[in-house]
Amino acid sequence: MQKIKFTLFSLRDLIVAFGPVTLMVLIVGGLGLWLVDPAPSRVVDMSTGPENSGYERLAKRYAEELAKNQITLRFHTSQGSSQNLERISDPDSEIEVGFVRSGSTDPVQASDKGLVSLGSLFYEPIWIFYRDKKELTTISQFRGKRINIGAEGTGVRRIFEQILSVNSMSPEDVSLQRLEDTPATMAFLDGKMDVLVFSTASDAPLVQMLLQTPGVRLFDFVQAEAYTRRFPYLSQVVLPRGIVDIGLDIPSRDYHLISPTATLVAHESLHPALMGQLLQAAQRIHSKADWLSRQGEFPSDRYTEIPVAAEAEKFYKNGPPVLQRYLSFWMANFVERMWVVLVALGALLLPLSKIIPPLYVWRIRSRIYRWYGQLRTVEQVIDHLNPEDKIPVLERQLRRLDEIENKVNHISVPLSYAEELYGLRSHIHFVRNRVQSLLVQQGVQNP
Structure with a gap:
């Protein structure tokens, strides 16, 4: 145990040096999580079509795709496009997305109701x-x-x-x-x-x-x-x-x-990250050729009278977000939401990284260097001795040196700072030799 104590870094000093910075980072990170966009929900409610209809079968395929990223798609049957539009635009409804046939509404009405298109999916x-x-x-x-x-x-x-x-x-x-x-x-x-x-x-x-x-x-x-x-x-x-x-x-x-075309319509309040997941699912499901469309023709931002969501326009122009090509959806989303905070933390940690290591070194060495003040006091006393009480004073300083050495022997420092510790002990020995020499000059034997 004593060997470990003298060979490892000082955990206590490390905590004291890094603790305030760690606390600051946690506070800034917590504020960032509170202030930035909230994380997307893990549940999406979709309005489909009549029971056993093509829209309902399609919703099940979307549910399978979203489940790969731990997102649950709850689908609700309906009478069709008109009812889907009513549900999505209703502020009291939990429905956020649904299948709508183009031509079921007009751009002005759609915009007034907060509806956005995620793209056309196939010809109907x-x-x-x-x-x-x-x-x-x-x-x-x-x-x-x-x-x-x-x-x-x-x-x-x-x-x-x-x-x-x-x-x-x-x-x-x-x-x-x-x-x-x-x-x-x-x-x-x-x-x-x-x-x-x-x-x-x-x-x-x-x-x-x-x-x-x-x-x-x-x-x-x-x-x-x-x-x-x-x-x-x-x-x-x-x-x-x-x-x-x-x-x-x-x-x-x-x-x-x-x-007309079957269109994936959402309310503008749907989290952009969930829009992105729905678009990626649509691309995997609808990009194949069929009787009426060519390979890669769908999904598309064309053939819809409902304004296309900004997130969808970005997707059709650039494809999936770069981070999601290499990271899991939730990790990529966390980084995308927190990038402002991460940049701020980086700007904060850069100057602190130049301050903390010297602070750690100072804390270790301060346990050694403060005893030099005690040695200096002993030297000042012996440099200003009164002729009448030289021997008692020198004997007291000798005992004081023994106390200092005893305490120094119990100092714990990492091995990389052992040189300073042994230097202090040699300097204590040097001052003791000086006191002993003065006692010998006063006629004291074996001081």
Whole structure:
């Protein structure tokens, strides 16, 4: 134990020297954590779509991606885009993000409600299926027919009414039905419905089934380019010949479609770091090619009427944050939030790093050097002796030197400072020899 005591650095002096600085760093760091942006929540609430819908299936994939960074995605079913918008914009709702079909709102309303777009995810074409002996080429030919546009809240009604308006028609010119997709399809196949209107991805089971059902026709938007010019949130896409079944040549020709896009919409209060995680998940999920889009076309900051969030614009321009490419999400986020504090601490520690080591050295050496004051006092006494009491005074100083040496022998210093300690002991011996010599001169034997 004594060996360790004299070979290791002085922990006590180290604590005394570094303690105030450590306390200052902790205080500054604590203030920084309190003042800078709060850490993102580990839970995100998302509004999806009807139960077992494509939106709900998609939400489960997002949940799997976010779970890789210990973020829980809680998804809530809804009637569709319209209800999702209402939930996200409601200040009392816990919903912060959801899937919304483009064309469901307008830029002014979205901005007023604090809505921001994280980007378009995939095409959701307007599929119009009908049964007729001849092919219909214009929307005006649907006048008077029974048309199902999906349940309330899907957002299809607003888009379809705009389509009717540019064809000099109004909702009163047709018989609009609001059945859910599955019962509407059954009614359509039974002849109780004339037209089905969907807005969904190409991999939707009902769409793929209807494309292969004999006697069911898909409406070809031959004026697709004109529609996209009138409604900027729409895109022109082509369903290629044979894409459903190349061997059976289904469909037997290219079909032109107009398409809104599924958009990931959030409230502007959503933490930017969580926006970034949702965007990275979207990139992993939607970047592959499908029937209607090319590799890497989605996600995209285009095709949306809702203002794109600043965090999303940064992501589409620069990709994921640099730190997240090398560190875990939570560590990278901590550094990103605390960089101002870290810079301030660096500026504080730089000058302190030049002060603390000398302070530590001074504390060690001060335990040795203060005894030189005692030695100097002894020398001053023997330099000013009175002739009458020289011997008693010298004997007292000799005893004083013994006390000093005894205390010096109990001084604990690191091994690197042993030279100063042994120098002090040799100087004590030097002063003792001087006192003893003076006693011998006074006739004292073996002082």
